Amino acid sequence: xxxxxxxxxxxxxxxxxxxxxxxxxxxxxxxxxxxxxxxxxxxxxxxxxxxxxxxxxxxxxxxxxxxxxxxxxxxxxxxxxxxxxxxxxxxxxxxxxxxxxxxxxxxxxxxxxxxxxxxxxxxxxxxxxxxxxxxxxxxxxxxxxxxxxxxxxxxxxxxxxxxxxxxxxxxxxxxxxxxxxxxxxxxxxxxxxxxxxxxxxxxxxxxxxxxxxxxxxxxxxxxxxxxxxxxxxxxxxxxxxxxxxxxxxxxxxxxxxxxxxxxxxxxxxxxxxxxxxxxxxxxxxxxxxxxxxxxxxxxxxxxxxxxxxxxxxxxxxxxxxxxxxxxxxxxxxxxxxxxxxxxxxxxxxxxxxxxxxxxxxxxxxxxxxxxxxxxxxxxxxxxxxxxxxxxxxxxxxxxxxxxxxxxxxxxxxxxxxxxxxxxxxxxxxxxxxxxxxxxxxxxxxxxxxxxxxxxxxxxxxxxxxxxxxxxxxxxxxxxxxxxxxxxxxxxxxxxxxxxxxxxxxxxxxxxxxxxxxxxxxxxx
Numbered sequence: 001x002x003x004x005x006x007x008x009x010x011x012x013x014x015x016x017x018x019x020x021x022x023x024x025x026x027x028x029x030x031x032x033x034x035x036x037x038x039x040x041x042x043x044x045x046x047x048x049x050x051x052x053x054x055x056x057x058x059x060x061x062x063x064x065x066x067x068x069x070x071x072x073x074x075x076x077x078x079x080x081x082x083x084x085x086x087x088x089x090x091x092x093x094x095x096x097x098x099x100x101x102x103x104x105x106x107x108x109x110x111x112x113x114x115x116x117x118x119x120x121x122x123x124x125x126x127x128x129x130x131x132x133x134x135x136x137x138x139x140x141x142x143x144x145x146x147x148x149x150x151x152x153x154x155x156x157x158x159x160x161x162x163x164x165x166x167x168x169x170x171x172x173x174x175x176x177x178x179x180x181x182x183x184x185x186x187x188x189x190x191x192x193x194x195x196x197x198x199x200x201x202x203x204x205x206x207x208x209x210x211x212x213x214x215x216x217x218x219x220x221x222x223x224x225x226x227x228x229x230x231x232x233x234x235x236x237x238x239x240x241x242x243x244x245x246x247x248x249x250x251x252x253x254x255x256x257x258x259x260x261x262x263x264x265x266x267x268x269x270x271x272x273x274x275x276x277x278x279x280x281x282x283x284x285x286x287x288x289x290x291x292x293x294x295x296x297x298x299x300x301x302x303x304x305x306x307x308x309x310x311x312x313x314x315x316x317x318x319x320x321x322x323x324x325x326x327x328x329x330x331x332x333x334x335x336x337x338x339x340x341x342x343x344x345x346x347x348x349x350x351x352x353x354x355x356x357x358x359x360x361x362x363x364x365x366x367x368x369x370x371x372x373x374x375x376x377x378x379x380x381x382x383x384x385x386x387x388x389x390x391x392x393x394x395x396x397x398x399x400x401x402x403x404x405x406x407x408x409x410x411x412x413x414x415x416x417x418x419x420x421x422x423x424x425x426x427x428x429x430x431x432x433x434x435x436x437x438x439x440x441x442x443x444x445x446x447x448x449x450x451x452x453x454x455x456x457x458x459x460x461x462x463x464x465x466x467x468x469x470x471x472x473x474x475x476x477x478x479x480x481x482x483x484x485x486x487x488x489x490x491x492x493x494x495x496x497x498x499x500x501x502x503x504x505x506x507x508x509x510x511x512x513x514x515x516x517x518x519x520x521x522x523x524x
Contacts, residue, residue, distance in 0.1 A: 028495065034085045038514045041072025047079065089497050091441045097463050097471045101414040101444040101456025102196065102244055104274045104296035111373060112299060112366040121365045126357035130337055136361055137335035141327045143368040147292060147311055150379070151270075152283030155319030157312045158326065158364070159355050163271055166291025166310030167202040167238070169323055169354055173289055173314060174236050174265045175206060176321040176351040183263065186235035192221045193450050194243035196269050208235060215450060218408035219245035219416075223254060230262045240269035241285075242276065242412040244448040245405055246390065246456070256286025265289070265318065273297045274460070275387055275413035278380030288315040298367035309363035320349040325358050385461035386413040389468060393457055396472045400479050404451050413460070419453030423485040428453040433500055434478035436493035440471060 026033030058064050074082065091098070098105030116122060124136050144156045157173075160166040171189070178186050189203040192213045200210040213229065214222045221239065237259050241249040249255065256266045268282055268290040274297045282290050294300050294309040314322055325339030337358065374382065387410070394415035398406050402420040405411070419428040432442035432455075444456040457475075459468055481489055491500055 031088070031495075031497065032085045034082065034089070034497070036514055037074070037082055038072050040078065040082060041074040043068065043070055043072055046073035047075045096440060097459060097467055098441055099443040099457045099459060099471065100441070101246070101416070101458040102271060102447070103444070104271075104293070104413075104458065104460055106274075106299055106460035107462040108299045108301055108366070109370065109373070112369045115369040116362045116365040118365075121361055124361050130335070134335055137327050137337060139361075139368055140359065140364050141329055141335060143364050143371070144311070144327070146368070146371050147313055150277060150281070151287075151290065151292070151313045152281030153287070153290070153313035154283075154316040155314045155322060157314065157322040158359050159323055159353075160291065160310040160312055161355065161360065162295075162308035162310045163196075163269075163291055163293050164198040164202055164310075165354070166293075166312045167198060167267070167269065168206060169310075169312045170267050170289030170291060170314075170318075171202055171206045171208070171236070171238075172323070172351045172354075173312070173318045173321045174267065176349065177265070177318055178235055180321070180349060186233055186264070188233045189235055190226065190229060190237045192226075192237075192239055192243070194219060194221065194245050194247075194448060195238055195240040196244060196271060197447075197449075199238040199240070199267075199269055203238060213237075215245075219243070219247050219405040219450070220249055220408075221251065221255060223251045223258075226255060227258050230258060230264070232262065234259070234262060234264045236265040236267050236288075238267045238269065240272065241282075242272045244272075244456075245450070246411040246414040246416050247405060247408060248276075248412055252285040260286065270313075271296060272413060275383055277383050278376065279383045282313070283315065288318050289313070294363050294367040298370045300363050300366040300370075307360045307363055309360045309367070321351055323352060323354045324350050325353070327358075382461050383413075386459075387411075389459040389461060389463055390415050390457070392465070392468060393459055393472060396468075397476060397479075400476050401455070414456055414458035416448075416451060417455040417457070418451050419455070419482075422453075422479070422482045426482040426485070426489065428455055430482055430489040430492065431455065431475075431478050433492040434481065434489045435475060437495050438474040438478060440474055 093105055093107055120135055121139070124133055130137070140158055144158055147156050148154070157169055160169045175184075178184055187207075187209055188211055189200075189208040190211050190213050191200045191203065193215045203210045211229065213226050216222050220243065226237070237255065239249065239252075239255065241252055243249060259266050265288040266286055268285075268287040270282070270290040270292045273282075273290075273292055277297055289312055291310045291312045294311065295307075300309070312322070325337050328336045328338050330336055339353075339358070371379065390413050391410050394403060394406065394411050397403075397415070397417065401417040403416065404418050404420075405416060419426070419431070422431070428445045432445050435442050443458075445454065447454055447456060459471070463471075478489070488494070493499065
């Protein structure tokens with residue numbers, strides 16, 4: 001039989017917790033206060049009785065355990081209730097709008113999940129013989145064809161695992177192409193202020209020097225400044241389009257032509273492809289390489305430490321330098337996985353491998369399901385509705401909030417605001433914390449860096465007008481409180497499982513290991 005925690009189902013509230021709690025138990029109606037599992041369980045008990053193992057000679061050598069493992073023992077009901085209560089403290093797209101800008105936190109259709117869980121896809125193993133995974137390779141190949149068609153590019157590398165990994169793939173393709181033509185001396189990559197933060201990090205990681213290109217007053221790349229800096233030392237420009245200010249780069253074609261004229265390449269961060277899919281083909285704008293976040297544009301689950309996928313579409317000039325492995329369809333319809341790193345006839349100029357195995361099968365299956373279920377016209381509507389929703393948010397709030405680029409024309413898939421009109425002493429963080437009390441996950445805050453106190457809202461195409469109206473009303477109410485100097489916002493959130501934390505202290509001195517209260521006091 002199981003052994004329960006001697007103290008009962010729940011530990012006693014400490015005086016410190018009770019002083020901060022709104023109720024005696026710490027619970028707030030059905031939102032239950034949940035201690036750590038170490039505080040509930042006991043290391044002296046176990047949730048199941050096991051017979052003593054027969055004596056025997058251990059075969060672990062000097063790796064044999066010499067002390068107890070120190071994990072709390074819980075009965076099965078205790079364990080289930082603990083993790084269920086924790087799960088109720090998560091905010092998810094299935095609960096409400098997830099307004100994080102530049103992240104495309106949109107609804108993931110359950111059809112995608114059903115397809116990804118089919119045994120032939122969910123159980124596939126990377127070391128299976130190629131003849132046993134022909135269906136999986138066909139999915140990868142068909143998805144690749146769609147991605148090339150949607151972007152107007154020449155080829156695609158399917159193996160990168162996420163956005164920044166895709167960026168690295170594109171930059172390594174550019175590096176290989178430059179070295180192949182004897183121009184390895186080009187060591188500078190230009191990155192506009194409005195690009196994603198991973199862009200300069202990726203360029204530096206690949207061994208390049210990074211130089212900023214300023215933005216104009218309307219939040220777009222300063223074309224004149226870019227042209228003035230171009231020269232024989234420039235390898236590439238990394239540009240995000242639509243950019244992080246939520247604006248389309250209207251001079252994109254002119255930027256590409258100028259970079260190509262001096263022998264450089266154009267890398268486009270495709271994290272915001274959701275705003276233009278089916279409407280604009282990056283290849284028509286002179287792009288040489290662009291990663292696509294399948295877990296953004298094509299709805300597969302995003303965040304939470306799970307898998308991502310960042311295929312990189314390549315121009316005709318860069319395709320020969322793409323990485324291994326890749327799927328090739330032979331004349332007889334059989335699919336081959338080309339993964340040898342030796343120089344061969346099929347891919348003689350590849351820069352090599354980025355990963356041990358080809359890709360994330362679940363991400364590929366979900367993305368292709370999303371594409372096929374929408375069709376060409378549906379994908380076009382995705383972009384149109386995403387832009388419509390973002391502009392609805394922008395215009396609904398521009399009388400309440402400061403929109404730094406509100407006069408620069410319609411935004412794309414995300415609306416950008418600042419904290420410029422809040423009362424003295426109130427900042428973006430107060431608005432974000434107040435929004436939690438209203439039942440919403442905050443928008444992206446303090447990014448992009450080019451806007452002081454930035455608040456970046458991305459509603460995506462999957463939100464209804466009624467849902468957006470409720471979110472807009474809640475955000476407006478919090479901003480009005482901040483403009484009026486409502487000091488209760490300085491300690492918000494009040495109704496969340498935890499009140500406002502000292503985030504600076506938590507970042508500098510995180511407590512990563514739980515200790516018994518007596519041991520913790522002794523350590524102090």
